[in-house]
Amino acid sequence: MSHPDPEAGRHYPFRLEGFRHWFATDSACLDYLDWLRWGEGFRCPHCFGTRFRRGSDGVRRCLDCFARCSVTAGTIFDKTRTPLTVWFEAAWLMTAAKPGISALTLSRLLPVASYQTTWTMLHKYRHAMGAGEKTLLSGDVEVDEWMYGGVRHNVAGRGSKKQLVLGAVEQLEKGLGRVRFGLVDNASGKAIQTFLTATIAPGSTILTDGWQSYRKATGGNYGHVATVERTSDDPAHVLLPGVHRVFSLADRWILGTHQGAVRREHLQSYLDEFAFRFNRRKAKHRGLLFMRLLEHAVNTPPKTYRDLVMTETPGSGVSLGPGGTTVPGTLEGSKRAKPWRK
Ligand SMILES: [Zn+2]
Numbered sequence: 001m002s003h004p005d006p007e008a009g010r011h012y013p014f015r016l017e018g019f020r021h022w023f024a025t026d027s028a029c030l031d032y033l034d035w036l037r038w039g040e041g042f043r044c045p046h047c048f049g050t051r052f053r054r055g056s057d058g059v060r061r062c063l064d065c066f067a068r069c070s071v072t073a074g075t076i077f078d079k080t081r082t083p084l085t086v087w088f089e090a091a092w093l094m095t096a097a098k099p100g101i102s103a104l105t106l107s108r109l110l111p112v113a114s115y116q117t118t119w120t121m122l123h124k125y126r127h128a129m130g131a132g133e134k135t136l137l138s139g140d141v142e143v144d145e146w147m148y149g150g151v152r153h154n155v156a157g158r159g160s161k162k163q164l165v166l167g168a169v170e171q172l173e174k175g176l177g178r179v180r181f182g183l184v185d186n187a188s189g190k191a192i193q194t195f196l197t198a199t200i201a202p203g204s205t206i207l208t209d210g211w212q213s214y215r216k217a218t219g220g221n222y223g224h225v226a227t228v229e230r231t232s233d234d235p236a237h238v239l240l241p242g243v244h245r246v247f248s249l250a251d252r253w254i255l256g257t258h259q260g261a262v263r264r265e266h267l268q269s270y271l272d273e274f275a276f277r278f279n280r281r282k283a284k285h286r287g288l289l290f291m292r293l294l295e296h297a298v299n300t301p302p303k304t305y306r307d308l309v310m311t312e313t314p315g316s317g318v319s320l321g322p323g324g325t326t327v328p329g330t331l332e333g334s335k336r337a338k339p340w341r342k
Pocket of ligand 1 (some may be wrong): 044046048062064095304
């Protein structure tokens, strides 16, 4: 459920002092997640009943099937051993700074056992950022390919460090709108069409270069304006300035915040994070990004650490902190008010 017009200071904190004040305890964090997920109407995850009672611990009990409905069950917070105060601090640090934060930096700021814990937290949040963005792009949309780590119109082989990425960005009267990225194996009509269907509303106009696959991919569902590169001094970035600007910003962000240490299999998640930020770059308060992130997180099914890394370990080659601690640290303080409930 998405809260349509959130206000700073009421639905999300203005800045750090407010954040600390609101989320001093795990129970306050839990209550905020409860409000984000069920604030506008409860739905039992087991029987879809709407009647409930809240126990003294704040947990809802369904009055139809009598199940105890934990707000974190079936979300990225499910069965976590990391206290919610730490999760919230991570979400705040991840969204408060414009360029975001790397797992290594975060592991030095939070009372967590290891780099692996912060890496996993950030990656679960990234997963939520991607999975939570459901509205399709529309209007005039520039689309092009980008070879992450190489040249275009090429097929990235297995084991290669290169990855072909499709990017789509809305072209508004004044500047750029929202952006979306998708990883593809090749620049065929079929691969492009799959991306367009998942990303852009039917009836939109797709602006591309002269690459033949776009004609096939847009047929039927979209308007299509192809601009052919006629001369060598008329390069593609002049034809499609929006999508090329976004590719170069994403590239610089990965190089800057994450020192370029992004593996191919995690690239989609990083691009989802970039898009989540970029699509809210005009937000008046950074707290709105924090709220949207938690809103996505509490409505996103979990991914385990195994799902996230597949067969690889996170960021090998990065020196880890001492680690080995079995009791996760906490950031709990004293109990405070809950402004979002008023
Ligand atoms: Zn129920």
